[in-house]
Amino acid sequence: MENQNLNKILSGEKLSIDEEMVPGTIHLVDLEGTLNVKKESGSQSNIILQPQPSSNPNDPLRWPKRKKLAQFSLLWFWAFMQAVAVNWSGPIWTLWTETFDCTYMQLNISSAICFIFLGIGCVFLQPTAMKMGRRFVYLGCTIIAIVSNIIGSQGNSVQVLYVVNLLSGFAAAPVDSLVEISTTDVFYQHERASYLAWFILALYAGSDLGPVACGYIVETLSWRWCYYIQIIIFGVLLIVQLFYMEDTTFERIDRDDLEDKIIQQMKSRETILSAVQSGQLSQERVNSDEKLNAIVSVNNSINTDDDDESVDSSIPMRTYWQKMRLVETEYNDSRSWLTIFYRPFFLISFPAVIWGGVVYGSQMMWLSLLATTQSEIYSLPPYNFTTPQVGLTNFGALIGSLFGMAYGGPFVDWITIKLSKRNNGILEPEFRLWTMIVPTIFNAAGLLAYGLGAAYEAHWxxxxxxGQWLLGFAMSSSGAICLTYSVDSYPKLASEGLVLMLFIRNCIGCGFTFAIQPWLTRNGLKVTTWLMFMLSIIINGSFVVLIKWGKDFRRATKNNYYKYSDPMFGELFKK
Structure with missing residues (x-):
């Protein structure tokens, strides 16, 4: 076999790869520094860039770091404001029951409608973004958010809130799926958890700070000004987006498997070194042969992610106005809209995706619990908080979310790289799941502190x-962990996986929002809290199943993964 491999190398043929390729298992770190691949710029740890940037100078992966962070910051603030738009009203539910002569159950229905259209929006807007560009969808959703707030500012019945939440939910849907894809457009796999965690923070920071601002606006002005102020902010944001936000849409034509290339290089080097040791090949021959020397040379790598040498100079850089097009037609997805629309549902048999959707969906249960009960709990005896004070109770969750973002993002990326180095430079997505231990404990403890603390009339x-600090930490960190794990498990189906996960998440959120008020009425806060405590242990604690059998699940879905990874699979309208 060694002789055959050596002959193939000398004749320029590719070696046969007999190693099992499991989706998600990749070489993340080049421990010996011998691989001829692009690596992190200035890195001393030889982290391999996954995916590899193309030779196109317009590839978003080639953007300078400063530009990446500037565009990321704009998108983060957009996501933050969309989260505010759908979660700010909790402190004034008691006021609305009097103003609109409605019940808490009717307000819960308005929240459930929001969840429904968050899910519908994910399914419809994702293929639209792939066909027409991310920028087109973000601008369109900003306009819808403005319209939603205009209608809300003139509302005089709970039925108007139904319409407002329908539009707000649809406009905020990209926060749940498209912004994550925009993140993977410009950042590499070893950075992924850190930046996804920031977007999870945008979701929870908006959900926590929106009610705080609402309380003070209502006290000093009126609840209608909550809508007016959002109209102003979204209006300014729309202008900034029009002239500054660039599209990250980029269809990667080169679909060669990087992992296959890495294994080819490693096997070729091992074969040549073995041949030299056995005397089949002389060291002089290796030194004099440019091709053989390149294979075995140490530090034979491109140690930068924006190297000029690998850029195709025949492709012109886009002009400013080309970058500011409303509709992307050059680098958009070549498939039909309908194909992109239904492809996520092919992944229903992928355990990592379903698990990610269920765990992330459960976080919406706890978030919904806070949003729907805070006004009832804190505005009544023994607390008797004013509307601004009810809003201020969200600061605990916000501070917890900040700590959770640091844990679920940079810390998870760091521990994943460390474990990969220990594993001969090979990353297994399950490495991330060890960090679920802390969020699982904190989530359960937070539910008990929040629910039982209020039920037994303990100090606020x-x-x-x-309670809210622990819940904020758990929701922020576990959301980033489960999303990153699922994307890492099936990297070529990241977009489809995120859509299905968020569809599942919003279905759970919608169902729970309908159920929470009858549940509280029937069982009371104490029993409901204990039941939710047990649910959180079971759902979040299920990560141990994937630590044990996650790779087996990925191996079992390997054939379907490679079949679905073909971008034309399922295409009904072939060109």
Whole structure:
């Protein structure tokens, strides 16, 4: 076999790859520094760039870091404001029941409608973004958010809130799926958890700070000004987006498998070194042969992600006005809209995706619990908080979310790289799941502190401070972990996987929003809290199943993964 491999190398043929390729298992670190691949610029750890940037100078992966962060910051603020738009009203539910002569159950229905259209929006807007560009969808959703707030500002019945939440939910849908794809457009796999965690923070920071601002606006002005202020902010944001936000849409034509190339290089080097040791090949021959020397040379790598040498100079850089097009037609997805629309549902048999959707969906249960009960709990005895004070109770969750973002993002990326180095430079997505231990414990403890603290009329700091801090940490960190794990498990189906996960998440959120008020009415806050505590242990604690059998699940879905990874699979309208 060694002789055959050596002959193939000398004749320029590719070696046969007999190693099992499991989706998600990749070489993340070049421990010996011998691979001829692009690596992190200035890195001393030889982290391999996954995916590899193309030779096209317009590839978003080639953007300078400063530009990446500037565009990321704009998108982060957009996501933050969309989260505010759908979650700010919790402190004034008691006021609305009097103003609109409605029940809490009717307000819960308005929230459930929001969840429904968050899910519908994910399914419809994702293929639209792939065909017409991310920029087109972000601008369109900003306009819809403005219209939604205009209608809300003139509302005089709970039925108007139904319409407002329908539009707001649809406009905010990209926060749940498209912004994550925009992140993978410009950042590499070893950075992924850090930046996804920032977007998870945008979701929870908007959900926590929106009610705080709402309380003070209502006290000093009126609840209608909550809508007016959002109209102003979204209006300014629309202008900035029009002239500054660039599209990250980029269809990668080169679909060669990087992992296959890496294994080819490793096997070729091993074969040549073995041949030299056995005397089949002389060291002089290796030194004099440019091709053989390149294979075995140490540090034979491109140690930068924006190297000029690998750029195709025949492709012109886009002009400013080309970058500011409303509709992307050059680098958009070549498939039909309908194909992109239904492809996510092919992944229904992928355990990592379903698990990610269920765990992320459960976080919406706890978020919905806070949003729908805070006004009832804190505006009544023994607390008797004013509307601004009810809003301030969200600061506990916000601070917890900040800590959770740091844990679920940079820390998870760091621990994943460390474990990959210990594993001969090979990353297994399950490495990320070890970090679920802390969010699982904190989530369960936070539910008990929040629910039982309020039920037993403990000091407000027990429920609003300790309980919401723990819940904020758990929701922020676990969301980033489960999303990153699922994307890492099936990297070529990242977009489809995110859409299905978020569809599942919003279905769970919608169902729970309908159920929470009858549940509280029937069982009371104490029993409901204990039941939710047990649910959180079971759902979040299920990560141990994937640590044990996650790779087996990925191996079992290997054939379907490679079949579905063909971008034309399922195409009904072939050109």
């Amino acid at each position: 700091f027990v429920s609003a401070g300790i």
